[in-house]
Amino acid sequence: AHLDAIAATDGTLNSYLHVDGETALATAGEVDRRRAAGDELGPLAGIPVALKDVVVTEGVPTTSGSKILEGWTPPYDATVAARLKAAGTVLLGKTNMDEFAMGSSTENSAYGPTRNPWDHDRIPGGSSGGSSAAVAGHLAPWAIGTDTGGSIRQPAAVTGLVGHKPTYGSVSRYGLIAFSSSLDQAGPMARTVADAALMHEVIGGHDPRDSTSIDAPAAPFVEAARQGATGDLSGVTVGVVRELGGEGHTDGYEAGVLAAFQAGVDQLRALGAEVREISCPSFDLALAAYYLIAPSEASSNLSRFDGVRYGLRVGDDGSRDLDEVMALTRAKGFGPEVKRRIILGTYALSSGYYEAYYGQAQKVRTLIGRDFVSAFAADGGAVDVLVSPTSPIVAFPIGQRVDDPLSMYAADLCTLPASLAGTPAISVPCGLSEGLPVGLQVMAPALADDRCYRVAAALE
Numbered sequence: 001a002h003l004d005a006i007a008a009t010d011g012t013l014n015s016y017l018h019v020d021g022e023t024a025l026a027t028a029g030e031v032d033r034r035r036a037a038g039d040e041l042g043p044l045a046g047i048p049v050a051l052k053d054v055v056v057t058e059g060v061p062t063t064s065g066s067k068i069l070e071g072w073t074p075p076y077d078a079t080v081a082a083r084l085k086a087a088g089t090v091l092l093g094k095t096n097m098d099e100f101a102m103g104s105s106t107e108n109s110a111y112g113p114t115r116n117p118w119d120h121d122r123i124p125g126g127s128s129g130g131s132s133a134a135v136a137g138h139l140a141p142w143a144i145g146t147d148t149g150g151s152i153r154q155p156a157a158v159t160g161l162v163g164h165k166p167t168y169g170s171v172s173r174y175g176l177i178a179f180s181s182s183l184d185q186a187g188p189m190a191r192t193v194a195d196a197a198l199m200h201e202v203i204g205g206h207d208p209r210d211s212t213s214i215d216a217p218a219a220p221f222v223e224a225a226r227q228g229a230t231g232d233l234s235g236v237t238v239g240v241v242r243e244l245g246g247e248g249h250t251d252g253y254e255a256g257v258l259a260a261f262q263a264g265v266d267q268l269r270a271l272g273a274e275v276r277e278i279s280c281p282s283f284d285l286a287l288a289a290y291y292l293i294a295p296s297e298a299s300s301n302l303s304r305f306d307g308v309r310y311g312l313r314v315g316d317d318g319s320r321d322l323d324e325v326m327a328l329t330r331a332k333g334f335g336p337e338v339k340r341r342i343i344l345g346t347y348a349l350s351s352g353y354y355e356a357y358y359g360q361a362q363k364v365r366t367l368i369g370r371d372f373v374s375a376f377a378a379d380g381g382a383v384d385v386l387v388s389p390t391s392p393i394v395a396f397p398i399g400q401r402v403d404d405p406l407s408m409y410a411a412d413l414c415t416l417p418a419s420l421a422g423t424p425a426i427s428v429p430c431g432l433s434e435g436l437p438v439g440l441q442v443m444a445p446a447l448a449d450d451r452c453y454r455v456a457a458a459l460e
């Protein structure tokens with residue numbers, strides 16, 4: 001059914017970069033045979049899944065949305081892909097994305113923009129916009145996205161989905177094509193909180209192949225979602241972050257988004273939660289800090305795309321030396337946003353500027369982490385979770401912001417603090433503004449992802 005839906009509508013949506021229906025049907029058939037034979041099956045046996053094309057998949061083309069990786073077929077599976085495979089899922093295909101996950105609209109894909117199923121003239125968010133459009137358009141029941149500065153939560157918000165960015169280190173980064181290694185996390189995008197929790201339980205947990213993987217037992221996310229679904233939030237204290245759309249901080253926020261968010265907060269109160277406003281003063285600096293740290297790490301990570309090891313190679317006709325081939329390959333293979341980030345990052349890391357830019361941004365990062373710690377601390381704000389809108393704006397028209405990178409970056413205002421702090425955050429639908437979905441973000445302390453699922457499920 002999903003393959004039929006893809007054939008019928010993906011010509012318009014462009015949510016997939018690669019679909020292999022034959023292999024999908026063969027895998028599904030194999031599950032049927034094993035079920036009939038009474039074999040023990042994985043917990044997700046036969047359930048289709050889509051993976052963002054930043055996830056490396058053995059024998060399946062992987063581009064990260066870039067021309068520089070066109071034609072590359074990886075020889076191994078990312079841990080996330082391997083765990084979903086072991087659980088019995090059926091891979092439908094790889095989804096479109098902003099090139100190297102840099103963007104908030106999927107317009108930076110080298111393979112054309114993806115359209116929002118709610119309104120085909122609007123963006124589906126980004127960078128995991130292929131995943132959000134596929135799930136919202138019913139071309140997959142759920143999908144994997146990755147979130148460096150909001151790329152799971154923001155596309156989920158603007159397509160009416162649930163999207164969760166796990167605690168940094170709780171889902172393996174092994175086999176995710178790196179953008180900004182200290183921020184990147186993979187996570188679930190789904191139509192319900194319970195689905196997201198279920199997928200998270202399968203992909204999460206320690207992985208010795210990722211040096212930043214946390215060796216801690218996975219919290220029972222499905223159970224937390226079930227508890228939340230009872231609709232009882234008594235005993236839960238919710239902090240509304242003033243700096244994210246509160247009084248004096250509404251610049252750039254659409255009135256309809258703030259109204260839907262307020263309705264969500266009212267609902268939390270009606271379900272028994274105690275709601276209070278919390279100030280996190282350093283959150284105002286998150287955007288500036290993120291757009292130094294992420295490009296700095298990207299400029300280093302993307303140096304591996306040299307025209308020698310993977311994918312595209314330009315000008316290798318024997319008349320040029322290695323440096324020229326590298327320069328030609330990178331000039332042709334990278335799109336404009338990726339080049340902008342590499343230049344920004346290289347500049348910020350250069351000697352003489354390193355302390356003034358990268359060093360300062362790292363200090364701000366520490367302050368943001370401290371704001372979270374004090375909001376959750378018993379002798380500070382003493383809240384269990386923090387909430388905010390997920391995105392200050394609803395899905396905007398395709399083309400509206402492509403020539404204005406700063407207005408594009410502003411779409412990440414609310415998601416960046418949890419990214420920089422490494423803490424978990426979920427986006428759950430909280431209503432509509434002018435007929436388009438609005439998301440409410442629930443943020444929790446590190447390793448307390450279960451709180452995100454509980455509160456989000458209560459709102460659903």
Ligand code: GLN
Binds near residue numbers: 103104146149294
């Ligand atoms: N929009 C942000 C950026 O462009 C976040 C992207 C992401 O989370 N991958 O960097």
